[in-house]
Amino acid sequence: MTTIPLVALVGNPNAGKSALFNALTGARQKLGNYPGVTVERKSGRISLSDGRPVELVDLPGTYSLDPTSPDEQVTRDVILGRQEGERLPDALVIVVDAANLENHLRFALELIALGLPTILALNMVDLATRDGLELDANILSRDLGVPVIATVAVRKRGLDHLRGALDGLLDGGARVLRPARPDVGFDARRADARRIARSAIVAETPSRRLTAAVDRVALHPFFGLILLLALLFVMFQAVYAWSEAPIAMIEGWAAATSDAVTAALPDGLLRSFLVDGVINGVGSVVVFLPQILVLFFFILMLEATGYMTRAAFMMDGLMARVGLSGRAFIPLLSSFACAVPGIMATRTISDPKDRLTTILIAPLMTCSARLPVYAVIIGAFIPARTVGPGIGLQGLVLFSLYVAGIIGAFVVALVLRITVTKGKSSGFLMEMPKYQFPRPQDILIGLWQRAVIFLKRAGTIIFASTVILWLLLSFPKPPVGSTVSPVSYSIAGRIAGGLNVVMAPIGFNRDISLALIPAMAAREVAVSALATVYSLEANDDEAALERSLGDRLKGRWSLPTALAFLAWFVFAPQCISTIAVTRRETNGWRWPAFMVGYLFALAYCAAGITFWTATALGLG
Amino acid sequence: MRLHLYPLRKPGYVESVDWSVLSAAEGQRLREFGICEGASIEALHRGGLLGRGPLACKVGRMTIAMRRNHAEAIDVRSGPDAPEQ
Numbered sequence: 001m002t003t004i005p006l007v008a009l010v011g012n013p014n015a016g017k018s019a020l021f022n023a024l025t026g027a028r029q030k031l032g033n034y035p036g037v038t039v040e041r042k043s044g045r046i047s048l049s050d051g052r053p054v055e056l057v058d059l060p061g062t063y064s065l066d067p068t069s070p071d072e073q074v075t076r077d078v079i080l081g082r083q084e085g086e087r088l089p090d091a092l093v094i095v096v097d098a099a100n101l102e103n104h105l106r107f108a109l110e111l112i113a114l115g116l117p118t119i120l121a122l123n124m125v126d127l128a129t130r131d132g133l134e135l136d137a138n139i140l141s142r143d144l145g146v147p148v149i150a151t152v153a154v155r156k157r158g159l160d161h162l163r164g165a166l167d168g169l170l171d172g173g174a175r176v177l178r179p180a181r182p183d184v185g186f187d188a189r190r191a192d193a194r195r196i197a198r199s200a201i202v203a204e205t206p207s208r209r210l211t212a213a214v215d216r217v218a219l220h221p222f223f224g225l226i227l228l229l230a231l232l233f234v235m236f237q238a239v240y241a242w243s244e245a246p247i248a249m250i251e252g253w254a255a256a257t258s259d260a261v262t263a264a265l266p267d268g269l270l271r272s273f274l275v276d277g278v279i280n281g282v283g284s285v286v287v288f289l290p291q292i293l294v295l296f297f298f299i300l301m302l303e304a305t306g307y308m309t310r311a312a313f314m315m316d317g318l319m320a321r322v323g324l325s326g327r328a329f330i331p332l333l334s335s336f337a338c339a340v341p342g343i344m345a346t347r348t349i350s351d352p353k354d355r356l357t358t359i360l361i362a363p364l365m366t367c368s369a370r371l372p373v374y375a376v377i378i379g380a381f382i383p384a385r386t387v388g389p390g391i392g393l394q395g396l397v398l399f400s401l402y403v404a405g406i407i408g409a410f411v412v413a414l415v416l417r418i419t420v421t422k423g424k425s426s427g428f429l430m431e432m433p434k435y436q437f438p439r440p441q442d443i444l445i446g447l448w449q450r451a452v453i454f455l456k457r458a459g460t461i462i463f464a465s466t467v468i469l470w471l472l473l474s475f476p477k478p479p480v481g482s483t484v485s486p487v488s489y490s491i492a493g494r495i496a497g498g499l500n501v502v503m504a505p506i507g508f509n510r511d512i513s514l515a516l517i518p519a520m521a522a523r524e525v526a527v528s529a530l531a532t533v534y535s536l537e538a539n540d541d542e543a544a545l546e547r548s549l550g551d552r553l554k555g556r557w558s559l560p561t562a563l564a565f566l567a568w569f570v571f572a573p574q575c576i577s578t579i580a581v582t583r584r585e586t587n588g589w590r591w592p593a594f595m596v597g598y599l600f601a602l603a604y605c606a607a608g609i610t611f612w613t614a615t616a617l618g619l620g
Numbered sequence: 621m622r623l624h625l626y627p628l629r630k631p632g633y634v635e636s637v638d639w640s641v642l643s644a645a646e647g648q649r650l651r652e653f654g655i656c657e658g659a660s661i662e663a664l665h666r667g668g669l670l671g672r673g674p675l676a677c678k679v680g681r682m683t684i685a686m687r688r689n690h691a692e693a694i695d696v697r698s699g700p701d702a703p704e705q
Contacts, residue, residue: 063649063652063653064648064652066648068645068648068649099681100680100681100682101681102654102680102681103653103654103679103680103681103682106652106654107652131681133681186651187656190651190654190656211683212664215664215665215676215683216665219664219665219667219676220665221665221666221667221668221673224667309685312685313665313667313673313674313676313685314667316667316668316673316674316685316687317667317668317672317673317674320673320687326674326685351645428674428685428686428687429646429649429650429653429684429685429686429687429690430684430685431653431682431683431684431685432676432683432684432685433683
């Protein structure tokens with residue numbers, strides 16, 4: 001059997017490599033990890049012009065084969081045939097940014113010297129032309145000794161030519177090796193790159209007009225900060241406004257399904273399991289998918305447009321003050337979507353102490369899994385009132401919770417950098433890519449991937465937790481005629497009774513203690529856990545079935561308790577996945593244990609202070 | 621003149637770099653960004669409300685961000701084009 005040829009996409013960060021990968025593979029992608037490391041492996045299948053299949057792998061971006069981060073090390077090892085779990089590629093597609101040719105060619109020369117069959121994709125030629133740079137691909141091909149194909153990945157231009165060129169490289173599936181050139185060293189490669197780039201330039205104007213113009217605002221000390229804060233604020237408000245209609249649809253679907261099952265089955269264990277355990281539990285989580293996708297939409301847009309690094313630039317002055325690099329801003333911002341990819345994104349931070357500190361504070365960013373919890377509590381207890389021009393009180397409270405997480409993270413970072421992760425920071429060096437309009441398909445692929453990841457969590461961890469919780473809540477049944485409620489009599493009720501001894505002083509009741517146990521699987525399980533608790537307890541009250549979870553909470557919790565619950569979720573590390581990925585990224589249990597310990601301590605103190613203050617102010 | 625003191629938006633060239641004050645990783649990254657003797661360079665923006673934050677520079681056709689300590693290690697001069705390397 002002939003092995004399907006493996007082709008690796010490789011290049012500098014910001015060359016548009018992932019956009020090219022998306023354009024070639026579409027949604028037919030496979031996401032995994034390289035064995036032994038936590039670097040993501042993205043692969044997909046494409047067909048050559050004659051229909052032959054090829055496996056395409058998108059390697060992490062790097063500037064040279066001398067790695068300064070785990071990602072860069074994987075790229076080097078794959079290309080040199082040393083990576084466990086990966087074959088030596090049959091061919092390389094080197095992706096370079098046409099508008100930044102001289103700099104990117106240096107790495108391209110290093111790769112070409114390896115002797116593997118190679119094509120150079122001259123990507124983003126449209127942006128290069130827009131900025132006044134014209135290049136001759138034929139001259140470039142002659143000087144480099146490899147085929148050069150002009151591409152515009154975001155508009156799918158040049159892809160057929162690229163496939164055609166791959167045909168030639170992978171003739172009959174046999175590897176056509178060129179003699180390896182002796183490695184001439186960094187300085188000589190740089191000089192060669194400059195000479196070759198100069199030779200290929202037909203016409204050139206000195207500046208990147210669009211990027212320079214926008215940066216005058218985006219990087220302005222004052223206006224740039226205003227722009228950043230405005231963008232973040234729009235993001236938060238949109239999470240509510242744009243999600244309203246989809247949420248109503250999902251809620252309608254869940255209610256209709258519940259009604260159908262209730263009508264179809266007699267009262268009993270199976271109906272209780274399906275309605276209260278399955279539909280109610282999973283529905284309570286899926287209903288918040290729209291909010292999560294809106295948040296991811298903004299994050300993906302910021303990255304794809306190139307603005308993300310500007311945000312990091314604006315934040316570096318502040319980040320440096322707490323001992324972090326502005327580069328940490330990107331993993332931390334990613335942690336607003338989910339701390340798991342956020343923590344994994346810290347792999348781009350070279351300095352080990354910067355990286356560890358960023359990992360340890362990433363869970364303090366308000367991840368999207370907190371949104372279901374915040375949305376229910378805010379919806380139930382905070383009046384839907386306008387407190388300023390276009391500023392809703394509910395949105396303002398949500399914004400405050402985000403700010404509390406950020407401030408908490410910075411204080412913790414400062415403390416960590418002078419204690420457990422002390423040492424000189426190695427600084428902040430970052431390329432700032434050109435601005436460009438994102439390709440809608442790239443955004444959609446990104447959203448799809450995150451939706452699938454979230455629903456898988458809903459479908460596995462959360463579902464399993466919901467079923468286990470239903471079991472704990474449903475057994476043993478109280479004897480006939482007993483005055484003890486079914487929930488109190490259950491195993492979960494007794495566990496919660498014990499836990500509540502610790503939690504009662506900070507304003508929590510037994511139901512909250514009960515919900516926090518399964519919510520260790522993922523924060524959003526707290527919503528389905530509470531829904532299950534109150535739904536079950538409403539068995540003997542038909543009218544209560546018509547009320548939403550929010551209304552039920554409003555009838556059972558005081559405002560100080562609700563606020564304490566919010567404060568708890570700002571800090572508490574209620575996410576097994578985050579704990580697991582921290583273990584993988586730090587290679588042991590020491591730092592996950594430290595993280596869990598300090599975060600729970602912070603959460604307890606924050607909830608307590610909130611409860612006692614709110615009570616003292618007479619908000620109860 | 622040190623890069624962090626060099627006027628904004630005035631084209632210049634790298635005269636020299638004091639590699640000894642930079643860590644190995646920092647030095648490598650700066651070289652990978654194209655910073656070397658003779659490279660064209662232009663300071664574009666100073667971050668932070670008081671201008672004490674990072675510096676954004678154009679090197680060739682690439683925009684990069686660096687901190688003050690990196691900029692202090694780079695000596696820049698104005699004037700005619702540097703001879704080809």
